[in-house]
Amino acid sequence: MTEHTITLEAVSTALGGVDVLEDVSLSVDRGEFLGLVGPNGAGKTTLLRTINGVLEPDAGTVRLGDEPIDRLTAREVSRHVATVPQDTSVAFEFSVEDVVRMGRTPYRSRTDIVADDADRDAIERALERTAMLDLRDRSIAAVSGGERQRAFVARALAQDTPALVLDEPTASLDINHQVQVLELVADLVDEGKTAIAAIHDLDLAARYCDRLALLADGCLQAIGDPETVLTDDHLQPAFETRTAVTPDAVTGAPSVTAIADPPRDRDAHVHVLGTGPTAARAITKLWQAGFDVTAGPLPTGDTALSVARELDVEAIESPPLAGLDEDTLREARERCHSADATILADPVIGPDRHVLDLADASDRPLLVGTHPFDERNRAGERARERYRELESRVTTASIHGLVPAVVESTIPATAPADD
Amino acid sequence: MRFGTRLLGWSGGLLAALFGVIVASAAIGPVTLDVMAVAKATLNAIGVPAGLAIGIEEGGLAGITIPTPTVDVSYAYPFTFEVPGTAETIVRQVRLPRIALGAVVGFALASAGAVMQGFFRNPMADPSIIGVSSGAALGAVATIAFPVAIPLGLQTAAFVGALVAAFAVYAIATENGRTPVATLLLAGVAVQTFLGAVISYTLLQAGESLDRAVFWLMGHLNNSTWAEVEVTLPLAVLTFGGLLAYARDLNVLMLGEEDARTVGIAVERTKRVLLALSSIVTAAAVAVAGVIGFVGLIVPHVMRLLVGPDHRILLPTSALAGATFLVATDTLARSGPAELPVGIVTAVLGAPFFLYLLTRREVHEL
Incomplete structure (x- = not known):
């Protein structure tokens, strides 16, 4: 049985005559962390403001549990939803504990001025959970940005609500504090809280959220697992730029890179040989520089292959951990031969030494080596000699100098001398 | 319990200081009196409803x-x-009414000032910021200048004028049930400017009563009566109690209205209550004592530096310090070779002190 902690039904809102949210429906279940992603001005903050009761939607219903929010008083709403605001800069000399104590406001009557035991317990637990016990007497204006953010999370915890709303909890934090804050939220969600957060950083959102909701122009574009939401098909119209989504090398979560569309004014065809990160970077750089890029053979699952797929670069795919069959090899040889330049990007020399054969088949090979050859050689002494000979024969370039080197070596091809 | 101790410590200390200043003030005057007799006579005068x-x-x-x-x-x-009979008479009938009224007015202005500074999140706010003082001044000056046309007592006219001005500012700044603080501030400035012009015109037409009108405008406590104390004291104490009940809400409001809403404050209603209560308490003070500047600005400001921004302690300490400050300055005002309106003394002492704070940049911390 899942129970919805927060439900939006066809919510629309206009601010100053401009539609900010249009017909947005979504729900967040108990124990779920939903990330709101989307470009600036997509309506993420507005959506959060309808959930914490700051804004009344023009149409549609927001429910907290089973209750429509418009039937709840401010006090009742604040017992359902606690908010960690986007701007936590405070100009006043309140202590951290003072700020956390404000989270108890929904439970205090106007006449009791001093906190009771339940309040003190909640404050104590919140400070402990956020590792702010040592800083409780410090001025909120004097602690670091990350600590201030934690103090406001502590305030939200002291509020003792089933749901948390966080507006850009990681904005203006360094990477360490970004991760700290989101780890904390994810832990709280594991313990049964429900959280909805607007998160600017798509990679962080993908890493910590159970589901993502993509907003653009006030409309919900996609909602679901990070893997299904973060695809170029969804992201390109939303962010109006091409993106490449690849699994993050460390976390395995989808990682999004925005790519400026390349100028399409170079005729030269460049083929990339080699695998792994160096090949991936070579493909990206050449594609961005506007070359007509092909790549391969690349084994299934290789980083370079997923980058090529994201960029619509034609790549020859080969099954992993298997030799190259004759068709694949022929296709690769043709590519190398017809290309105006062939990039040997950190080629790994397998027992069959196909890479060296393919290099010999190319008109203008260009070598990019960043890793020591011995780590790439699986074919013994003979292969080393052939590689040394290749190295002495072809142009070598660093990965940074790749594009100029390719431009230089392809000039005769694009502007052949007539006389 | 730290908070309780702090609150009791500060309030107790300031209450003692207030009593000391009252006794000292009652002992100072043309007739020299024994301090012990003055203290006893002062205690005798304390009445409980x-x-x-x-x-x-x-x-x-x-x-x-x-x-x-x-x-x-x-x-x-x-x-x-x-x-002794003479001491009792001088203290109780001559000096104490003025001292008591000074204490009540200082108490009222400083508590309203503390609330307004928190409300506007601005250290330059004072109780008159939403037009209360200008409204009171117009009511008072009009009554002085045209005693026939306006058949109200001067204090009543000032009180009514203050509340009408405050309500006008509030009504102008409110749209769709929302009163943005920035709009309120600007509307207050505009209404004050407008009323200032009307007051100047009224003064031009005042003829022989110009002296009295100008004297009233300067802020004064002479000719105070127990009757004035009996009306303003309960009003000040009741509204202060109301404001104190909203002290926690005011703390939360200092973090921003939207934020306050998310911890359960009904923001617009709270703002209305705070504005109404602080306007009433200011109006009562201005109606009996004229426009006394700087008490409502300086005292809460200094107390904030001393006790911090928590209104649960800032509000009572500001009120008591305001009472002490005004009694002390009024004693100065009446003990010089020529008696001065107390408004002049508070401004003369307050402005340089404020500039001192300003140059120390502590003002920016509110």
Whole structure:
């Protein structure tokens, strides 16, 4: 049985005559962390403001549990939803504990001025959970940005609500504090809280959220697992730029890179040989520089292959951990031969030494080596000699100098001398 | 319990300081009195409301008889020390009414000032910021200049003028049930400027009563009566109690209205209550004492530096410090070779002190 902690039904809102949210429906279940992603001005903050009761939607219903929010008083709403605001800069000399104590406001009557035991317990637990016990007497204006953010999370915890709303909890934090804050939220969600957060950083959102909701122009574009939401098909119209989504090398979560569309004014065809990160970077750089890029053979699952797929670069795919069959090899040889330049990007020399054969088949090979050859050689002494000979024969370039080197070596091809 | 101790410590200390200043002030004057006798006479004068009688009285206005409700409060006096008759008379009938009224006015202005500074999140806010003082001034000056046309007592006219001005500012700044603080501030400035012009024009037309009107505008406490104290003291204490009940809400509001809403504050309603209460308490003070500047600005500001921004402690300490400050400055005002309106003394002392704070940049911390 899942129970919805927060439900939006066809919510629309206009601010100053401009539609900010249009017909947005979504729900967040108990124990779920939903990330709101989307470009600036997509309506993420507005959506959060309808959930914490700051804004009344023009149409549609927001429910907290089973209750429509418009039937709840401010006090009742604040017992359902606690908010960690986007701007936590405070100009006043309140202590951290003072700020956390404000989270108890929904439970205090106007006449009791001093906190009771339940309040003190909640404050104590919140400070402990956020590792702010040592800083409780410090001025909120004097602690670091990350600590201030934690103090406001502590305030939200002291509020003792089933749901948390966080507006850009990681904005203006360094990477360490970004991760700290989101780890904390994810832990709280594991313990049964429900959280909805607007998160600017798509990679962080993908890493910590159970589901993502993509907003653009006030409309919900996609909602679901990070893997299904973060695809170029969804992201390109939303962010109006091409993106490449690849699994993050460390976390395995989808990682999004925005790519400026390349100028399409170079005729030269460049083929990339080699695998792994160096090949991936070579493909990206050449594609961005506007070359007509092909790549391969690349084994299934290789980083370079997923980058090529994201960029619509034609790549020859080969099954992993298997030799190259004759068709694949022929296709690769043709590519190398017809290309105006062939990039040997950190080629790994397998027992069959196909890479060296393919290099010999190319008109203008260009070598990019960043890793020591011995780590790439699986074919013994003979292969080393052939590689040394290749190295002495072809142009070598660093990965940074790749594009100029390719431009230089392809000039005769694009502007052949007539006389 | 740290908070309770701090609150009691500061309030107790300031209460003692207030009593000390009151006794010292009552001992100073043309006739030199024994301090112990003054202290005893002062204690004797402390009255506690013991009974309340509400009746209807047939009052006449412009030839028509109207039944008017009357409120009679009877007081019990807990202290009965033996004090020489002359000392008792001088202290109780001559000096204490003025001192007591000064204390009440200082108390009222400083508590309203503390609330307004928190409300506007601005250290430059004072109780008159939403037009209360200008409204009171117009009411008072008009009554002085045209005593026939406006058949109200001066204090009543000032009180009514203050509340009308405050409500006008509030109404102008409110749209769709929301009153943005910035709009309120600007509307307050505009209404004050407008009323200032009307006051100047009224002064031009005042003729022989110009002296009295100008003197009133400067802020003064002479000719104070126990009757004024009996009206303003309960009003100040009641509204102060109301404001204190909203102290926590005010703390939360300092973090921003939207944020306050998310911890359960009904923001617009709270703002209305705070504005209404602080306008009433300011109006009461201005109606009996004229426009006394800087008490409502400086005192809460200094107290914030001393006790921090928590209104649960800032509000009572500001109120007590305001009372102490005004009694002390009024004593200075009347003990010089020529008696000065106290408004001049508070401004002369307050402005340089404020500039000192300003150059130390502590003002920016609110």
